[in-house]
Amino acid sequence: MPIDYLIRRLVHLLIILFGVSVLVFLMLRMIPGDPAQLLLGEFANPEELAGLRSQLGLDKSLFTQYWIYLKNVLQGDLGISIRTEIPVAQEIFVRLLATLELSLAAMVIATFLGVAAGVISAVKQYSIFDYASMFLALVGVSMPIFWLGLMLIYLFSVKFSVLPMMGRLSMGLDVPSWSGLVVVDSLLAGNVPAFLDSLKHLLLPALTLATIPTAIVARITRSSMLEIQNQDYVRTARAKGLSNLVVILRHTLRNAFLPVVTVLGLNLGLLLGGAVLTETIFSWPGLGRYVVNSLMARDYAAVQGCILIFATLMVMINLLVDFLYVVLDPRIRVHD
Amino acid sequence: MNTPLLNIQGLVTQFSTRRGPVTAVDGLDLQLHSGQTLGLVGESGCGKSVAALSIMRLLPKPAGRVAKGRILFEGRDLLEVSEADMRRVRGNEISMIFQEPMTSLNPVYTVGFQIYEALQKHRKLSRRQAGQEAVNMLQLVGIPEPAARINDYPHQMSGGMRQRVMIAMALSCRPKVMIADEPTTALDVTIQAQILDLISRLKQEIGMSVLLITHDLGVVAETCQQVLVMYAGRAVEKASAVDLFEKPAHPYTLGLFASIPKVEDEILHPISGVVPSLYDLPEGCAFQDRCAYRQAQCLKRPPWIEISPEHWVCCWRYDTHHA
Amino acid sequence: METIQDLFRNKSAAFGLMLVALIVFTALFGPMLAPYDPLIPAPLDRLQGMSRVHFFGTDSLGRDIFSRVIFGSRISLMIGGISVAISLVPGTLLGLTAGYFGGWLDSLIMRFMDILLAFPAILLAIFITAILGPNLTNTMIAVGIVYIPHYARIVRSSVLSLKQQLFVQAIGHLGGSTFRILGKHILPNSLPPIIVYATLGMGTAVLQAAALGFLGLGAQPPQPEWGAMLSEGRKYIQLAPHVAAFPGLAILLLVLGFNLFGDGLRDTLDPSLRSQ
Numbered sequence: 001m002p003i004d005y006l007i008r009r010l011v012h013l014l015i016i017l018f019g020v021s022v023l024v025f026l027m028l029r030m031i032p033g034d035p036a037q038l039l040l041g042e043f044a045n046p047e048e049l050a051g052l053r054s055q056l057g058l059d060k061s062l063f064t065q066y067w068i069y070l071k072n073v074l075q076g077d078l079g080i081s082i083r084t085e086i087p088v089a090q091e092i093f094v095r096l097l098a099t100l101e102l103s104l105a106a107m108v109i110a111t112f113l114g115v116a117a118g119v120i121s122a123v124k125q126y127s128i129f130d131y132a133s134m135f136l137a138l139v140g141v142s143m144p145i146f147w148l149g150l151m152l153i154y155l156f157s158v159k160f161s162v163l164p165m166m167g168r169l170s171m172g173l174d175v176p177s178w179s180g181l182v183v184v185d186s187l188l189a190g191n192v193p194a195f196l197d198s199l200k201h202l203l204l205p206a207l208t209l210a211t212i213p214t215a216i217v218a219r220i221t222r223s224s225m226l227e228i229q230n231q232d233y234v235r236t237a238r239a240k241g242l243s244n245l246v247v248i249l250r251h252t253l254r255n256a257f258l259p260v261v262t263v264l265g266l267n268l269g270l271l272l273g274g275a276v277l278t279e280t281i282f283s284w285p286g287l288g289r290y291v292v293n294s295l296m297a298r299d300y301a302a303v304q305g306c307i308l309i310f311a312t313l314m315v316m317i318n319l320l321v322d323f324l325y326v327v328l329d330p331r332i333r334v335h336d
Numbered sequence: 337m338n339t340p341l342l343n344i345q346g347l348v349t350q351f352s353t354r355r356g357p358v359t360a361v362d363g364l365d366l367q368l369h370s371g372q373t374l375g376l377v378g379e380s381g382c383g384k385s386v387a388a389l390s391i392m393r394l395l396p397k398p399a400g401r402v403a404k405g406r407i408l409f410e411g412r413d414l415l416e417v418s419e420a421d422m423r424r425v426r427g428n429e430i431s432m433i434f435q436e437p438m439t440s441l442n443p444v445y446t447v448g449f450q451i452y453e454a455l456q457k458h459r460k461l462s463r464r465q466a467g468q469e470a471v472n473m474l475q476l477v478g479i480p481e482p483a484a485r486i487n488d489y490p491h492q493m494s495g496g497m498r499q500r501v502m503i504a505m506a507l508s509c510r511p512k513v514m515i516a517d518e519p520t521t522a523l524d525v526t527i528q529a530q531i532l533d534l535i536s537r538l539k540q541e542i543g544m545s546v547l548l549i550t551h552d553l554g555v556v557a558e559t560c561q562q563v564l565v566m567y568a569g570r571a572v573e574k575a576s577a578v579d580l581f582e583k584p585a586h587p588y589t590l591g592l593f594a595s596i597p598k599v600e601d602e603i604l605h606p607i608s609g610v611v612p613s614l615y616d617l618p619e620g621c622a623f624q625d626r627c628a629y630r631q632a633q634c635l636k637r638p639p640w641i642e643i644s645p646e647h648w649v650c651c652w653r654y655d656t657h658h659a
Numbered sequence: 660m661e662t663i664q665d666l667f668r669n670k671s672a673a674f675g676l677m678l679v680a681l682i683v684f685t686a687l688f689g690p691m692l693a694p695y696d697p698l699i700p701a702p703l704d705r706l707q708g709m710s711r712v713h714f715f716g717t718d719s720l721g722r723d724i725f726s727r728v729i730f731g732s733r734i735s736l737m738i739g740g741i742s743v744a745i746s747l748v749p750g751t752l753l754g755l756t757a758g759y760f761g762g763w764l765d766s767l768i769m770r771f772m773d774i775l776l777a778f779p780a781i782l783l784a785i786f787i788t789a790i791l792g793p794n795l796t797n798t799m800i801a802v803g804i805v806y807i808p809h810y811a812r813i814v815r816s817s818v819l820s821l822k823q824q825l826f827v828q829a830i831g832h833l834g835g836s837t838f839r840i841l842g843k844h845i846l847p848n849s850l851p852p853i854i855v856y857a858t859l860g861m862g863t864a865v866l867q868a869a870a871l872g873f874l875g876l877g878a879q880p881p882q883p884e885w886g887a888m889l890s891e892g893r894k895y896i897q898l899a900p901h902v903a904a905f906p907g908l909a910i911l912l913l914v915l916g917f918n919l920f921g922d923g924l925r926d927t928l929d930p931s932l933r934s935q
Contacts, residue, residue, distance in 0.1 A: 144869055144873075150900075276785070276874075
């Protein structure tokens with residue numbers, strides 16, 4: 001069954017990605033204005049415009065245009081950025097790693113903080129901790145994170161000036177780029193000052209980005225734990241004389257984790273969306289900020305590339321979550 | 337007889353509910369002697385499972401609590417010992433199996449691990465020894481190819497097999513008492529007999545006592561030496577199995593016997609009326625509203641009356657002083 | 660009736676409703692409540708802190724932030740209502756169609772919904788706004804489109820479970836017309852989850868629209884839209900944090916209100932949705 005399942009999921013993934021590429025292609029064609037005109041400016045003469053149009057393939061049928069575009073994309077060619085004249089794929093790759101660093105950090109915070117709060121709330125149901133953390137979680141899911149980011153900046157960077165306002169690393173510090181994750185690279189290079197500095201830079205944006213996922217994870221963990229706590233097998237575990245901690249972690253949380261994983265997966269999408277806002281606020285040189293800036297500059301090749309990458313990431317993450325589910329739940333994994 | 341292994345005195349267990357507190361077990365006395373099987377009989381909701389969970393101190397928290405009474409196990413009051421000491425008792429000296437084998441095993445761990453866990457906790461065995469012992473236990477409860485089945489997940493086994501696993505788990509540390517809460521109710525009839533045989537056989541082998549909770553007098557006949565009948569949270573009759581089957585005394589016990597389907601009799605005789613709600617039990621005897629022998633005195637709580645040696649009943653009908 | 664009583668007994672739902680009601684009240688009586696005009700600049704009073712004259716201080720053009728926040732409530736409530744309507748109507752129709760007719764129509768619709776769901780919501784909204792042009796109307800359209808698939812999915816699954824139920828099958832056998840069955844029997848019975856989701860969706864829509872405003876893709880100056888006000892406040896975060904603080908707080912309270920109320924609705928209307 002898992003092999004069947006895997007193949008079915010992959011086919012579904014390909015269909016979705018194909019649909020995404022068609023949709024993005026068509027939507028970009030719907031943007032008012034002539035791309036050639038946009039590239040050459042208002043005062044270009046007609047011959048130049050016609051030349052560029054045929055160079056860009058704009059004189060061909062929509063279908064042919066899509067076909068050329070699809071072929072290019074499949075070969076990793078996402079076009080050239082009109083702002084920097086660097087291939088978009090290259091621009092995206094560097095920024096993707098910055099986004100990855102931020103998202104991973106936020107994910108780690110959300111998982112640990114959210115699961116811990118959810119577990120304690122469930123175990124101590126109706127306690128003050130439970131009420132407080134669930135109220136905070138509700139505030140968390142209602143949070144305009146761009147506002148939270150600004151307030152954190154004001155508090156920690158302006159008022160108390162303990163944390164940097166923007167960027168990934170202070171001026172004057174430099175680490176070789178191996179993984180593209182500055183925190184990891186500085187650690188690999190054994191550069192302790194740079195490592196601490198990069199962590200300081202990471203803290204506020206990661207906290208901002210983690211707010212909503214932490215809140216969601218805490219809520220779902222709590223409700224899932226409460227449900228599992230009443231299962232017969234938890235009582236069996238207690239009847240064996242296992243300690244409270246073992247019963248909670250091994251026999252309750254492990255089972256309660258299944259819905260949490262689903263939510264974590266769904267949240268990765270939310271995280272990617274949140275990255276757009278967080279990166280803008282903290283001038284984090286990632287993909288989210290890049291896509292917004294490209295839109296402002298009407299750099300459509302870049303926009304198109306970014307959106308394709310974001311959608312691909314989302315679809316792949318969902319696939320990953322499905323697999324994780326299979327790993328976690330033997331009822332799906334093992335077949336008779 | 338010598339001192340009982342498990343001696344419950346005046347147990348009162350209450351639940352707080354939205355509609356106020358409810359007394360699920362009301363003044364239960366119960367003695368389980370070493371090597372004995374005692375049947376705790378009654379309809380569902382009569383408090384027999386709650387009594388068992390009270391012994392294990394596994395009442396659902398925070399709703400349930402023991403309000404009064406003593407649970408003496410080898411002279412120690414289990415209601416007084418620390419939680420840590422209680423954990424050393426659970427699964428080690430007193431273990432328990434439950435009604436629903438389908439849901440009583442954790443679906444994400446192999447059956448082997450779930451047996452191993454108890455062994456490692458109580459017997460301090462090495463990984464290897466505990467693993468080997470888990471295989472032995474599966475063998476003991478009659479699971480074919482135990483070395484292979486040890487790596488199965490619960491969902492790969494039938495209900496009967498899972499109940500065998502539960503028994504293996506419960507017996508892995510050679511407890512002195514096993515509490516079996518309706519161990520066969522959820523199983524097919526043929527499997528029921530197998531599981532009951534298994535429990536009786538292992539009881540001899542390990543030399544433990546069994547507290548068997550059931551609503552089924554047929555099960556009692558097959559396995560128990562002593563019987564205690566409960567109704568609406570109170571014990572109403574206790575006797576040896578032989579005495580109870582020959583001369584049932586309490587009107588409720590009589591009703592239970594009458595409601596057993598018999599081969600020669602095609603009509604069922606259920607006890608008329610309904611079990612009273614624990615929220616508003618009548619004054620005096622709880623069974624009075626359904627009782628064919630009701631008399632004026634039933635409005636007062638009936639006393640325990642010994643109608644023959646070691647056969648006690650809680651009913652005014654047998655009160656010779658007043659009659 | 661019992662449902663409504665339950666709802667008021669649920670303290671957090673009642674609190675949520677109170678927050679929303681407070682903001683609706685503010686929006687309705689804005690002109691009477693606001694001490695200043697929200698649009699007219701007063702260059703001499705720029706970037707003043709909180710005081711008895713200007714409760715929330717003034718912005719970079721000297722406008723009273725308190726008054727702007729009050730007028731902003733109208734915009735945000737309008738965004739919430741209209742965006743949700745834009746997702747709700749097509750989403751419900753698509754979900755009804757997919758769920759009731761099934762087959763290839765179902766596959767086609769739901770695959771298309773999957774494709775829309777493959778984009779992070781805010782990104783798709785940004786993209787749509789960029790194509791349509793940055794203004795308030797297009798923000799509402801964009802946020803509306805982004806959440807169509809959510810409603811389609813919810814309605815579809817509720818239609819599927821209703822279709823299994825006897826009474827709908829019975830009506831089908833009695834020869835009820837498709838539209839009659841859909842409109843008279845299926846739609847009313849799938850309303851509870853739609854209502855719950857729409858309430859929670861108001862909060863989400865307000866949040867997303869404010870994000871677009873913050874990125875400069877939504878309402879344009881001088882409109883007192885909370886997101887756009889925050890965007891402006893960002894420039895003065897070091898000098899005058901209050902410019903950003905109050906519009907953000909307003910967003911938080913409104914969204915919190917919708918979420919609290921929506922959670923309460925879910926618990927009373929449709930307990931089966933509770934774990935989602």
